[in-house]
Structure formats: structure tokens, C-alpha cells
Amino acid sequence: MKLLTLFMGMQLGLSAQALANTPPQPPIAEVRPYTVSSAHGERQDPYYWLRDDSRSNPEVIAYLEAENSYYQAYQEPYSALVEELTAELIGRIQQDDSTVPYVIGDYLYSSRVEAGKEYAIYVRTPVAGGEEEIILDVNTLAAGHAYFQVANWSVSPDQNKLAYLEDTSGRRQYQLRVKDLTTGALLPDTMTGLSSSLAWSADSQHLFVVENDPVTLLSTKVYRHQLGSAPEQRALVYQEQDNSFYMGVGNTRDRNFVVIGVSSTVSDEVRVLDARQPKGEFQLIAPRQRDFKYSVDHNAGRWIINTDWDAPNYRLMTVAHTKIGNREHWQELLAHDEQVFVQSFVAFDNYLAINERSNGLRRIRFLSWDKPEESHFVESDEPAYVMWFSANPETNSNWLRYGYTSLSTPASVYEVHMATGERRLLKEAEIPGGFDRSNYRTERVWVPVAGEVTIPVSLLYHKDFKQNGSAALYQMAYGSYGISMDPGFNANILSLVDRGFVYAIAHIRGGQEMGRQWYEDGKLLNKHNTFTDYIAVTDYLVKQQYVAGDKVFGMGGSAGGLLMGAVANMAPEKYLGLVAHVPFVDVVTTMLDESLPLTTNEYDEWGNPNEKQYYDYMLSYSPYDQVRKQAYPALFVTTGFHDSQVQYFEPAKWVAKLRTMNTSNQPILFRTTMEAGHGGRSGRFARVGQTAEEYAFILDLLQRQQP
Known part of the structure; x- marks a missing residue:
């Protein structure tokens, strides 16, 4: 209770300090000795106690709430700016909007959002003409929930039933619901602890779903559920034994097959079942093999396959359904191109x-x-x-x-x-609010790094921008899992660009923008390239006078948050502020713990720390482990208490350690959304509020730098 009392007093103190217009003081987490053991050495982790898998420990909750109180007190002087930005961002949201309808069978399907409402409404109308039918109003379903998400939905082949998967915590552990579209009633068929994928049989009487392991949250079992039967009577049709694979289930586009796909970083395996025979046996397209990936779809009696077999940048192959099971029967459809x-x-x-x-x-x-x-x-x-x-x-x-x-x-x-x-x-x-595309200019520049490598960078700035070294920079990147950050429109970023910022997307290695090798050069024992690429982009934009060296901000989320943590350790002097959303920052400890979600799936992304070369290499960049006594830039760190991808305690520990090692007077802020997970809040307006807080943090820092 001593610690809890300390935090309670701290929160009261923060309030008094705010009223007195004096700087609030951040909470300092208690140090408690804890040893993380491995075959390659022991490490001390004095903040390990902040991990609470039950999410019910009052000391941990008190600490997170104290951090939130400190953040609110720090933000108080610029709270009007947060409100201004929130209104500005909401002003660019089309309040009443709808998607372009598309045809499935006898109906046109679409969704819409309505003024003042957070969530989508899914509707359909008969192709032949007739009244609109609301098949799913997420606003109604979300009533009474602090968080709500419909992750996936699918209409049955006879178009009389709707299956969907909902999440009420942000943990991405879904519950199956089935709605009778002829009566509007929910059927008693339900299951919990599922992933977000599902598939229908052709007779509309069977659903295929994937169950997650309750501890690791790995997708492990595929069940067939017959509508009208008790959940415990469901039939297990496949169980994955290798915990390095993800798993999903779905239908082919022609709906003729049910597909089970398992996937790791370097290997795939696909099983298919004639949807007309839901109780039949699944057949392999091709057996798994290390360094062999593929995905499939079916059309006109043949399978089309996208594969990296002897093709690092992938090629398309085809095989008749009667010859599946062995890739030697595949025939090339589209040749590999380097x-x-x-x-x-x-x-x-x-x-x-x-x-x-x-x-x-x-x-x-x-x-x-x-x-x-x-x-x-x-x-x-x-x-x-x-x-x-x-x-x-x-x-x-x-x-x-x-x-x-x-x-x-x-x-x-x-x-x-x-x-x-x-x-x-x-x-x-x-885009409401007076958006005029003629006010903006885009550019793509190429930044030279080691050897002959050049990093593509997408830039957006206002038409009045002058390349004279005076502008502020907002630079974002991701750089992991082969995920590419494409230069797409972002209405929110206009709030910074209109205030004179240059917006830069750094297409660094670890993504797949420049092909598969771009990814290979930014993972495992090449991971440092991701971080040095990002810093090189910053240096280039400053040197070429796109931006001022003392007005540089960086942002990344999840694995991009790892990037921010590494950059903060490696080049803190180059950034005025860094924003790390749900950051993966405790790399070694997490990857040593197979009970945590995602760990075993990602050995081929980060390395297996049970092997010494990977242990040492990961340790060399893990942001939490590499925190040291130095002057850090301002940091705004966020997390979701129910995050299943990057557990909240990773950024919590990182911030706690930074507080004791930072020698600058720049703020380190930590914001935990207690009712959400990895993706933050679920409503469209609630998410905008989070962005407004980030931008206000940046603009306030910039204002403080002004003479």
C-alpha cells in the first residue's frame, strides 16, 4: 500500500502544481531487483514488476494512472491547442459518407457513417430494386462499451445469415455472432476466444473458425460449427503443431472452396476443402518447406498461385485442382522479374x-x-x-x-x-474544411546510404514552402515485416503541413517498397540498416535545407516504435521530439518468453535469442537495454492497456528507465489508454482525439523552441 499511497499523493500534488502554474513532476517507478536469465547471460530488469498479465494489480494500475495524471498535467497549458486541433481534424471528416456499393449475388452491399456517430452501418439493397436493409449497425452494438470492434463479417452463400466477429476490449480475442437476416434475430450460435477469420460452407449451414490459445493467443485450431448445434459439439478439422506459424481460414473468391492457410515469416502452407462437402477432408496445395512462400485463389477449375519459389520477387503459377499436392505440377503463368x-x-x-x-x-x-x-x-x-x-x-x-x-x-x-x-x-x-489540392506539392527524393543503396523518400509540403532550411520536419517510417509505407493521402497531416511542416515518409529497409531484398536487408542480422537508414534520411533533409536541424520530429508505431527507440538511443541530438506509439522496445526479454503472443511466430523476423549470435545482436539495439546516461529528445509514448501485440509493460518499463537516465530537461510523457489495445480507441472521432494530442505535443515543443 505504500507505493499506492505515494501515487495517490503524487496525483494530488500534480493537480495542485498545475493550479499553481508550476511544472508538474513525473512519477518515478520503484526499483525492484529482478534477473532475466538466458543461456547466454543474465540481465537485471528493475522494472519487470510492471508486468501484470492479469491486468488487475493495484500497484501497477496506480503507476499507469499516475503517468496518465502527469501527462494530463503537462498537457494542461496547451489543452486549448488540443481542442483546436481536435476540432480541426474532425472538421476534415465527412460526417455523412458511404462506400461505393458492390454486388454479391442478388444484393448491392455498402456501408455508411452518419453525422455524430462513431461507427459504420452496413447495408444492402436488392439488385432488382427494393428497400435498403440494415444488416449491421455497429453503433447499436457498441452501446455501453468503452471499446468495440467488428473485425470481420461475412454473408452466407444463401444470403440469409450474417456471421461476424466482435471484440469489446481491444485484446483482439473475438466472439462469434450469427444474425438471421430474414428475421433480424441473433442466433444462439456463439463462440469466444477466436481469431478474426471465418468461412462458410456452400450449404450455409456450417461455419469454419479459428480458435486462439488462451495464453499465447496464437491461432492453433480450426473448428467446423454446424448452425443450431451446441458450441461444444463443434468438430476439430485442423490443429497446427508448430508455434512459429500464424493461421487463418476463409473462402476463395468464387466461394467454391474453404481455405486454411498457415504462415510464418519464411514459409506457407495451404489446405483446401470443397465448400459443398463441409465434412470432407482438407487437401494440401503443397507441403510447407522452409524459404518457400505462396498464396492461392481458385478460378475455373484451376488454382492461381503467387510464390517466391525460385523467385525472390515472386511469380505467378497455376495448377489444375486435380493435380494439387505437389508443386512439381505447377506451371508458370507470369515469370519472375528482378x-x-x-x-x-x-x-x-x-x-x-x-x-x-x-x-x-x-x-x-x-x-x-x-x-x-x-x-x-x-x-x-x-x-x-x-x-x-x-x-x-x-x-x-x-x-x-x-x-x-x-x-x-x-x-x-x-x-x-x-x-x-x-x-x-x-x-x-x-475532405471538408476547405481542402484544395493545389495548395500542396509532392516530391520523391533518393537518399544515398552505404554502397549503392539509395532510400526513396516521399515528401509533402505546402505550395508556399521555401527550401531554405527553416521548416519543421515530421518524419515517419515503419521498416519491419516487409510492410511498405505507401505515399497515400492523410487528411490529418494537413494540420502540420498547413503550419509549415515538411511531411516525409522514409521508405527504409525492412519494408518491401523496393522488392523482397529490401525486406531481407532490414531484418535479422541486418536490422541495424533500418535505424541507420532512418537517421540518414533525417541528415539528408537537413543538409539539403528542406528542414531546420533543430525542428526535427520523428514518429513510428509498434515495430516503428522500436525504430523510434533505437533512434533515440543512437542519435538523440538530431531530434527535437519523437513519438512512439505502442512501441516494441523490450526486444530480448520478449523474444525469450514463449508465453507472450507473437514471440515464436517472429523468430525469423528478429532472430531466436536462444542462439547466441541473435541474442547478442538483438541486445545491441533493443531500446530498453540500450538506454544510457545521455540527453534524450522529448518523447511522447503511448500504449493500450489491453494490447495483445505489444504488451503495455514494454513501453512502461522503457519510460521508467528513461526517466532515471535522461540528462536533458526535455519531457518524457507516457499515455496509457486503459480501455483499448494495439490499435488505440475504436471510434472514428475518438481516434482523432489521440492524433490531436500527438500534434499538440509537437507544436507546443516547437513553440517552446522559439526565441
Whole structure:
């Protein structure tokens, strides 16, 4: 109780100090000896006690609340700016909006949001004409919950039932619900502790779901549930024994098959089942093998396969359904190209569309099955852009629907006729609040680093920007898992750009912007490249006078938060402030603990610390372990108490250690959202409030720097 009393007094003190207009004092976490043991050495972790898997320890909760109180007291002097930014960001949200309808069977499906409401409403109308039907109003479902998410939903083949998966904590542990669309009633069929994937049988009487391990949260078992039966009568149809694999279930686009996919960083395996025979046996497309990845879809009796087999940037293959089980039967459809990374594909009855990366940009091309040697690119009106597949549920269409955006073009939905090339704009996101794209300029620069490597960087700035070394910089990146940070439109960032900032997306190694090797060069024993790339981009933008060296801010989340932690340790003097959202900062301790979610799945991303070379290498950059006595920049760190991806105690421990080692007078702020998980708050307006807090933190720091 001594610690709890200390925190209670601290919170009261913070309030008094705020009223007296004196700087609040941050909480200092108690040091408690704890040894983290491994085969390669022992490490002391004095803040390990902040880990509470039950999330009920009053001392831990008191500490987090004390941190929140300190943050609120620090923010109080610029709280009006937070309110101003919140109103500004909300002002760019189209209050009443809807998606472009798409056809599935006899209905047109779409969703909409309404003024003042946080969540989407999913609707459908008969293709033949008739009244709109609300199939799911998430606002109604979310009533009474501090957090609510519908992670996935799927209409049955007979279109009379809707299955969906909901989460009320942010932990990403979902509960199955099934709604009878003919009566509007919820059926008694429900299960808990599931992942977010599901699939239907062709008779609309069976659902396939994935159960998570209750401790590690790994997806481990696939069940078949017959509607109307008790949950305990569900049938186990597959169990994954290797805890380094993720697992999901779904239907092919033509709905002819149920697909179980298991995936690790370097290996995939797919099993398929005729959806007309839900109680049949799943068949392998091809057995798993290390350093062999593939994904599939089905069309017209054949499987289309995207694979890295003898093709680092992937190629497309095909095989008849009657010959699955051995990849030696696969036939090449699209050859490997060292300069082009094949991202994904959509197979139609008459055409094949391919989403690929070339020179760091995502583009789309398509070909006809009659003349596969001839392909055509979807045109773009800008030199730098992003294209991706939109909703294309019907395989018999000759129209391909795709999304398009750039740093200055709001997200748009187009369709292109694959026979004639005709393009039609179906919808461009409306940005209220006076947005005018002519006020902004975009640029792509290439930053040289070691050897012949150059890092692409996407820039956005106001038309009045002068390249004279006076602007502030907001630089973001991710750089892990092969996830690419595409230069898409972000209405929120206009609040900084309109205030004179340069917005930079650093496409650093560890992503996949420049192909598969770009990813390989930023993981495992190459991970330091991710951090040095980011710092090199900062140096370049300062040297080329895009920005001022004393007005530099960085932001990253999750693995991007790891990036921020590494940068803070390696080059603190180059940044005025860093923002780390839900940061993965305690790399070695987490990767040694197989009871934590994601650990075993990610040995091929970070390395297995049970092997000495990886232990030593991870230790060399782990932000928590590398904190040392030095002057750190200002830090704004966030987490979600129920985060299942990066546990809240990682950033909590990191901040506690930083507080004792930081020799600068810059603030270190830690904000825990007690009712959310990895993705933050669930409502569209609530999320905007979090962004406003981040931007206000940055702008206040900048203001304090002014003479």
C-alpha cells in the first residue's frame, strides 16, 4: 500500500502544481531487483514488476494512472491547442459518407457513417430494386462499451445469415455472432476466444473458425460449427503443431472452396476443402518447406498461385485442382522479374489483374486469359501514387475496381474495363474544411546510404514552402515485416503541413517498397540498416535545407516504435521530439518468453535469442537495454492497456528507465489508454482525439523552441 499511497499523493500534488502554474513532476517507478536469465547471460530488469498479465494489480494500475495524471498535467497549458486541433481534424471528416456499393449475388452491399456517430452501418439493397436493409449497425452494438470492434463479417452463400466477429476490449480475442437476416434475430450460435477469420460452407449451414490459445493467443485450431448445434459439439478439422506459424481460414473468391492457410515469416502452407462437402477432408496445395512462400485463389477449375519459389520477387503459377499436392505440377503463368515485386492478384473468368511494385510504387496491370503474353497497365495521372485492389467479389465481371491515392489526392475508387481500358471514377473521398489540392506539392527524393543503396523518400509540403532550411520536419517510417509505407493521402497531416511542416515518409529497409531484398536487408542480422537508414534520411533533409536541424520530429508505431527507440538511443541530438506509439522496445526479454503472443511466430523476423549470435545482436539495439546516461529528445509514448501485440509493460518499463537516465530537461510523457489495445480507441472521432494530442505535443515543443 505504500507505493499506492505515494501515487495517490503524487496525483494530488500534480493537480495542485498545475493550479499553481508550476511544472508538474513525473512519477518515478520503484526499483525492484529482478534477473532475466538466458543461456547466454543474465540481465537485471528493475522494472519487470510492471508486468501484470492479469491486468488487475493495484500497484501497477496506480503507476499507469499516475503517468496518465502527469501527462494530463503537462498537457494542461496547451489543452486549448488540443481542442483546436481536435476540432480541426474532425472538421476534415465527412460526417455523412458511404462506400461505393458492390454486388454479391442478388444484393448491392455498402456501408455508411452518419453525422455524430462513431461507427459504420452496413447495408444492402436488392439488385432488382427494393428497400435498403440494415444488416449491421455497429453503433447499436457498441452501446455501453468503452471499446468495440467488428473485425470481420461475412454473408452466407444463401444470403440469409450474417456471421461476424466482435471484440469489446481491444485484446483482439473475438466472439462469434450469427444474425438471421430474414428475421433480424441473433442466433444462439456463439463462440469466444477466436481469431478474426471465418468461412462458410456452400450449404450455409456450417461455419469454419479459428480458435486462439488462451495464453499465447496464437491461432492453433480450426473448428467446423454446424448452425443450431451446441458450441461444444463443434468438430476439430485442423490443429497446427508448430508455434512459429500464424493461421487463418476463409473462402476463395468464387466461394467454391474453404481455405486454411498457415504462415510464418519464411514459409506457407495451404489446405483446401470443397465448400459443398463441409465434412470432407482438407487437401494440401503443397507441403510447407522452409524459404518457400505462396498464396492461392481458385478460378475455373484451376488454382492461381503467387510464390517466391525460385523467385525472390515472386511469380505467378497455376495448377489444375486435380493435380494439387505437389508443386512439381505447377506451371508458370507470369515469370519472375528482378525489378518488379508481385504483391497480389485477382483472378476473373476472362482476365487476371496483378498488383505489383516497381521503383517503390504500387501499380496495377491486367491481361486476358486468351492472350496472357499481352498485359496493360492501369493509367495514372501523377508520377507518384498508390494503387490497390478494391472490392471485386464477382469473378464474371470485365470491370476491375481499384483504389487510388497520392500524398495530395484523397483516396478514390475507380473501375477500369479490362477489354477497352475505359476508366471511370466512382468516388473520391470528400475532405471538408476547405481542402484544395493545389495548395500542396509532392516530391520523391533518393537518399544515398552505404554502397549503392539509395532510400526513396516521399515528401509533402505546402505550395508556399521555401527550401531554405527553416521548416519543421515530421518524419515517419515503419521498416519491419516487409510492410511498405505507401505515399497515400492523410487528411490529418494537413494540420502540420498547413503550419509549415515538411511531411516525409522514409521508405527504409525492412519494408518491401523496393522488392523482397529490401525486406531481407532490414531484418535479422541486418536490422541495424533500418535505424541507420532512418537517421540518414533525417541528415539528408537537413543538409539539403528542406528542414531546420533543430525542428526535427520523428514518429513510428509498434515495430516503428522500436525504430523510434533505437533512434533515440543512437542519435538523440538530431531530434527535437519523437513519438512512439505502442512501441516494441523490450526486444530480448520478449523474444525469450514463449508465453507472450507473437514471440515464436517472429523468430525469423528478429532472430531466436536462444542462439547466441541473435541474442547478442538483438541486445545491441533493443531500446530498453540500450538506454544510457545521455540527453534524450522529448518523447511522447503511448500504449493500450489491453494490447495483445505489444504488451503495455514494454513501453512502461522503457519510460521508467528513461526517466532515471535522461540528462536533458526535455519531457518524457507516457499515455496509457486503459480501455483499448494495439490499435488505440475504436471510434472514428475518438481516434482523432489521440492524433490531436500527438500534434499538440509537437507544436507546443516547437513553440517552446522559439526565441
